[in-house]
Amino acid sequence: MKILITGGAGFIGSHVVRLFVTKYPNYQIFNLDKLTYAGNLQNLTDIEDAPNYTFIKGDITDQEYINGLFQEHQFDAVMHLAAESHVDRSITDPMAFVRTNVNGTCNLLHAAKELWKSDFTDKVFYHISTDEVYGSLGEEGMFTEETKYDPRSPYSASKASSDHFVRAYYHTYGLPVKVSNCSNNYGPNHFPEKLIPLALNNIKNNKPVPVYGKGENIRDWLYVIDHARAIDDVFHKGKEGDTYNIGGVNEWRNIDLIHLLCDIMDQKLDREPGTSRKLITFVTDRAGHDLRYAIDSSKIMNELGWKPSVTFEEGLEKTVDWYLQNEEWLQNVTSGSYQEYYNEQYAR
Ligand code: NAD
Ligand code: DAU
Numbered sequence: 001m002k003i004l005i006t007g008g009a010g011f012i013g014s015h016v017v018r019l020f021v022t023k024y025p026n027y028q029i030f031n032l033d034k035l036t037y038a039g040n041l042q043n044l045t046d047i048e049d050a051p052n053y054t055f056i057k058g059d060i061t062d063q064e065y066i067n068g069l070f071q072e073h074q075f076d077a078v079m080h081l082a083a084e085s086h087v088d089r090s091i092t093d094p095m096a097f098v099r100t101n102v103n104g105t106c107n108l109l110h111a112a113k114e115l116w117k118s119d120f121t122d123k124v125f126y127h128i129s130t131d132e133v134y135g136s137l138g139e140e141g142m143f144t145e146e147t148k149y150d151p152r153s154p155y156s157a158s159k160a161s162s163d164h165f166v167r168a169y170y171h172t173y174g175l176p177v178k179v180s181n182c183s184n185n186y187g188p189n190h191f192p193e194k195l196i197p198l199a200l201n202n203i204k205n206n207k208p209v210p211v212y213g214k215g216e217n218i219r220d221w222l223y224v225i226d227h228a229r230a231i232d233d234v235f236h237k238g239k240e241g242d243t244y245n246i247g248g249v250n251e252w253r254n255i256d257l258i259h260l261l262c263d264i265m266d267q268k269l270d271r272e273p274g275t276s277r278k279l280i281t282f283v284t285d286r287a288g289h290d291l292r293y294a295i296d297s298s299k300i301m302n303e304l305g306w307k308p309s310v311t312f313e314e315g316l317e318k319t320v321d322w323y324l325q326n327e328e329w330l331q332n333v334t335s336g337s338y339q340e341y342y343n344e345q346y347a348r
Contacts, residue, residue, distance in 0.1 A: 002028045004075040006060055006108065007082030009033040011190050012128070014043035015228040016079065021053045023232070028052050030073060033082065034059045042329055043189045060104035063111075070111040077124040078112055079235060080105065086193055087132075087155045091287055094154035101158035102165070109169045117173070126178045126235050127166040131220070131247065132156035133181060136290035143181075144296045145243045152288050170241050178238045180231065183247040183295045187224035187315065188322040192334060195219075199258055200323045201330055203265045203276045213285030215255025218292040222248035223315035226308040233304040244304070247295025250312050255280075264320055 008017040008031030021029050029052055033039045047053055058065060060082050082104060084090065084097045109125065116123045134143040135150030151160040169175040190197040202209045230246045238244055252260075262276035269276075300306045310318070323330065 001026070001076045002030065002073060003077045003079060004030045004032055004070075004073070005079045005081065006032045007039070007080075009035055009039035009041055009043060009055075010081065010085070011038070011043075011187075012185055012224055012227060013081040014040075014189050015187070015224050016081065016231050017044060017053070018047055019225075019228045019232060021047045021050050025052055028054070030054050030056055030075065032056045032058050032060070032069070036084075038085065038191050040189070040329075040333060042332065060107055061099050063103075063107045066107045066111045067114065070115045074115065075112075076122065077126070077235075078108060079126045079128065079231065080108055081128045083159070084155070086191075087153050088193070088286060090153055090155035090158070094158075097154050097158040101155075102161045105162035106165050109165060109175065113169060113173050113175050116175070120174055120176050123176050124178060124235065124240075125166070125169070125175055126180075126231075126238075127163065128231065129163050129179055129181045130156065130159050131181050131183045131245065131293050131295050132290065133160040133163055134293075137292040137294055139292070142294045142296040143245060143247075145181075145245055145299055152290060156290075167241075176240045178234055178240065179243045180234050180238075180300075181243065181245050181295075182227055182230070183220040183222050183293055185224040185227050186221050187319050188326075189329075190224070190319075192330065195254065195257075196221075196261065196319065197323060199261050200265065200320060201334065203262060203279060204269070204324070206279065208281040209258060209262070209276075209279045210281055210283045211255060211258055212283060212289060214282065215253065215258065216291075217254050217289055218251050218294070219254070219257075220247045220294050221250050221252060221257075221312065221315075222246065222308065223310050223312075223318075226310065226315075229309065230300060230306050233300065233306045237304045239303075244300040245295050245297055246300055246306075247297045248308055248312070249295075249297065250308075251292075251294050260316070261320075264316065268320060268324060 007013040090097045134147045151157040170177040186196045192201045
């Protein structure tokens with residue numbers, strides 16, 4: 001089977017590519033990635049020479065190129081992860097999110113339909129999406145697969161739009177699609193513009209740790225390798241046309257999570273207890289900041305037998321160790337345009 005994985009040089013995509021290349025030697029895995037600021041082939045050096053792996057540098061927003069690529073390689077399946085993924089960037093540059101997340105997804109859907117239209121048997125178009133499409137929760141309740149869409153940031157609106165297009169291709173053309181909506185991931189290869197890696201990097205370098213607003217917003221954190229395992233399950237066992245919610249059953253208020261990270265780093269770096277907490281700096285809140293996300297994962301657990309393999313303590317331990325041991329990776333990704341962006345944002 002020839003599988004096209006988009007966005008495989010990014011955070012989650014790199015773990016999915018590694019899992020599929022190593023677990024399924026009979027599959028041919030093609031990783032299509034534009035290598036934006038968020039794409040990094042250093043994430044995949046351990047598998048780059050595998051005989052069943054091919055990297056293709058390319059842009060999903062280029063419709064003609066995408067059509068040609070599908071005709072050339074005759075893919076049997078698509079796992080679509082390429083996206084602009086950072087909410088703060090969507091506030092400063094929403095059009096980039098429309099181009100990649102909406103137009104890019106539509107280009108892939110169109111190319112898959114055209115290639116497979118004479119016979120959809122055994123084909124899969126699997127779209128990887130986010131819990132943010134459901135909007136923001138109050139203190140109670142959880143997102144289920146039936147929760148009404150209510151996206152509130154340009155990022156979540158672009159992902160919601162792409163989800164709708166995927167389902168429209170299922171209902172209109174019969175394209176064999178699957179969708180999953182996942183909560184916040186954390187783990188190795190996470191770009192340090194996102195909360196956990198940003199905090200770890202700043203604590204390590206004795207820089208301020210920015211907490212938006214009062215730090216009362218709540219996120220449900222899942223170890224990235226458990227998300228990759230869930231993607232494997234949905235790809236192989238998920239029902240055509242269905243949606244699966246994936247979450248960690250692991251809600252944390254941002255400020256409590258930051259305190260925990262500071263305390264772990266104090267221990268790891270042999271600092272006096274309480275030293276890193278002094279770096280916490282409350283900054284202007286994110287515009288339209290969603291208060292709380294929480295995912296009800298009972299469908300994927302009951303129907304596909306998936307459950308997280310590590311506790312939050314274990315996952316964080318692995319994550320902190322990875323960031324402390326991968327100084328060169330951090331230095332590479334924190335140079336250049338990201339640094340400029342971060343300085344601009346943090347100056348708010
Ligand atoms: P990421 O930003 O780390 O990686 C995105 C990848 O897509 C990068 O490698 C980038 O180079 C590539 N890309 C961007 N634009 C492209 C284009 N036009 N053409 C080809 N490649 C392009 O993102 P991530 O955090 O790994 O997220 C992957 C997917 O999972 C996204 O669709 C995201 O919406 C979804 N998701 C993420 C999370 C999370 O917590 N990070 C949670 C749920 C869902
Ligand atoms: O829920 C899934 C989503 O999780 C994914 O779809 C997105 O791609 C991913 O980026 C993530 O979105 P969030 O906005 O929740 O993640 P982020 O790490 O940017 O922020 C987590 C929380 O921390 C959020 O409430 C904002 C807050 N925050 C973030 C940063 C970067 C801070 O307080 N300070 C910061 O410096």
